[in-house]
Amino acid sequence: MSIALRSFAKINLALKIGAPRADGFHSLSTIYQTIALHDIVQVAVEPGEGIEIHCSHPQVPCDATNTCYKIAEHMLRAAAKPGKVIIEIEKQLPVQGGMGAASSNAIAAMLGLERALAIDLSEKDKLRVAAEVGSDLPLFLIGGTVLGIDRGQKVYALEDLPETSLVVVTPPVGVSTPRAFTKWDELLASQSAEDGALTTKERAITMRERDQAANAWLSERLLSQGVAKGPASGVPAVGGDRAETPLLLDLVRTGIENDFERVVFPEYPELREVKSVLQRAGARYASLSGSGSTLYGMFESAREAEAAAEGMRAAGHAAAATRTLGRTEYWKQLPASN
Numbered sequence: 649m650s651i652a653l654r655s656f657a658k659i660n661l662a663l664k665i666g667a668p669r670a671d672g673f674h675s676l677s678t679i680y681q682t683i684a685l686h687d688i689v690q691v692a693v694e695p696g697e698g699i700e701i702h703c704s705h706p707q708v709p710c711d712a713t714n715t716c717y718k719i720a721e722h723m724l725r726a727a728a729k730p731g732k733v734i735i736e737i738e739k740q741l742p743v744q745g746g747m748g749a750a751s752s753n754a755i756a757a758m759l760g761l762e763r764a765l766a767i768d769l770s771e772k773d774k775l776r777v778a779a780e781v782g783s784d785l786p787l788f789l790i791g792g793t794v795l796g797i798d799r800g801q802k803v804y805a806l807e808d809l810p811e812t813s814l815v816v817v818t819p820p821v822g823v824s825t826p827r828a829f830t831k832w833d834e835l836l837a838s839q840s841a842e843d844g845a846l847t848t849k850e851r852a853i854t855m856r857e858r859d860q861a862a863n864a865w866l867s868e869r870l871l872s873q874g875v876a877k878g879p880a881s882g883v884p885a886v887g888g889d890r891a892e893t894p895l896l897l898d899l900v901r902t903g904i905e906n907d908f909e910r911v912v913f914p915e916y917p918e919l920r921e922v923k924s925v926l927q928r929a930g931a932r933y934a935s936l937s938g939s940g941s942t943l944y945g946m947f948e949s950a951r952e953a954e955a956a957a958e959g960m961r962a963a964g965h966a967a968a969a970t971r972t973l974g975r976t977e978y979w980k981q982l983p984a985s986n
Contacts, residue, residue: 649764650690651690651691651692651760651764652689652690653689653756653984654686654687654983654984655687655688655689655737655741655749655752655756656683656752656788656791656978656982657685657741657747657748657749657816658680658681658682658683658747658748658752658784659681659814659816660746660906660935661678661680661935662679662905662906663678663906663907663908663938664677664678665829665832665907668829673799674799675797675798675799676783676796676797677795677796678795678800679793679795679806680787680795681793682787682791682792682794682972682973683814683816683970683973684973685740685741685747685816685970686740687737687740687741687752687756689760690735690738690760690984691733691734691735691760691764692733692734693732693765694732694734695731696730697730697731697732698732699712699721699733700732702734703738703739704739705743707744708737708743714750715750715781716737716750716753719755719757719778720733720735720761722758722780723761723762723765723767726767727765727767729765735757742942744823744824744941745818745937745942746823746937746938746940746942747816747938747942748788751785751787752788754781754785755789759982775789775803778801779802783799786801786803787800791973791974792805792806792808792973792974792976793809808972808974808976809974811972812947812971812972813947813970814944814953814971814972815926815956815960815968815969816937816943816944816967816968816970817942817943817945817960817967818941818942819916819922821916821918821919823919823940825938828939831911831912831915832908832911905935906936906938912936912940912941916940916941919936919940919941922965925963927945929945929959930947930948930952931945931946931947932947932948933946934946950971953970956969
């Protein structure tokens with residue numbers, strides 16, 4: 649049996665980074681949002697043993713380091729029966745783009761293998777396995793607008809934002825997430841007067857280029873939502889009670905921004921310029937997604953987004969017009985035959 653699924657991307661509407669923890673991770677607070685751009689992941693199980701990953705993109709590993717491979721190992725153990733797993737990834741999303749592509753691929757592989765191997769994992773077990781493999785994976789078991797805390801793997805379904813038109817731009821820059829975290833740690837560890845002045849200057853530059861009206865626009869949308877009262881997709885809102893609502897309020901009220909911009913923009917000024925281009929093109933809000941290098945702008949209409957994307961492509965930017973993807977549609981559109 650061969651099963652194909654869409655593997656949707658995400659953006660981060662806000663991302664706050666805490667100090668490094670004893671386990672080597674950082675405490676995070678973020679709002680994830682799934683969007684309509686996607687890869688295609690096809691899985692099959694044949695007689696035999698082993699796991700094969702196939703992808704024509706030169707930057708996608710096809711060995712045991714691939715996140716899909718790790719998920720396949722878990723699924724084969726859960727099935728407790730032999731089989732040769734073949735996973736084919738049709739890559740359309742950028743690699744190292746901050747859009748969660750590898751994590752989304754892995755969840756698509758998990759859902760496809762659950763069917764192909766004829767096993768029925770509980771939602772709790774799927775979330776546990778996803779969190780063990782990577783911090784960004786669990787959000788793709790919920791979809792839509794999602795609050796992520798701890799290292800991002802503890803996820804809570806939020807009421808979906810209204811559908812919003814987007815322009816997504818991926819400059820030809822590969823931003824390493826581990827390096828971005830290292831730079832963040834260095835920023836926090838800076839104690840000298842010179843470093844303190846630099847930090848203040850960087851923060852001031854960031855605030856000057858950020859349109860405060862855009863902050864208010866997105867903040868109002870987020871605060872008008874809240875934690876979902878019930879799962880629209882059949883996937884439960886994780887977390888039981890609604891104690892996480894204050895975390896959402898704190899995250900929004902302290903300012904909608906992506907902390908990674910403070911360390912990524914000084915190192916890659918071309919990314920800062922792309923954000924400015926998005927704002928000049930009419931984006932109501934623009935931001936780096938994750939640690940980058942993808943940036944996105946939120947527009948009032950699909951027409952405005954299409955016009956902005958066309959203009960950016962004419963200027964040499966790799967831009968695509970798309971939209972946010974709510975939870976119900978996310979689950980409806982996962983099968984690639986739709």
